[in-house]
């Protein structure tokens with residue numbers, strides 16, 4: 620596991636353990652490869668959240684997909 624993969628996994632764990640977080644959004648760049656575009660979207664905590672960096676990623680500069688928390692406060 621690369622340092623980046625560890626960091627992404629740790630950030631996902633932190634979000635999952637935060638009671639204000641109701642879901643996870645996977646964000647990718649507009650120019651990301653089809654594999655990255657394929658995992659983009661909103662996920663509930665019960666769903667299988669894709670592992671980042673994307674395994675089949677072919678982005679020129681490396682995978683830029685990242686997790687973003689979906690907070691309860693914003694959508695009460």
Ligand SMILES: [Zn+2]
Nearest residue numbers: 652655676678
């Ligand atoms: Zn990619």
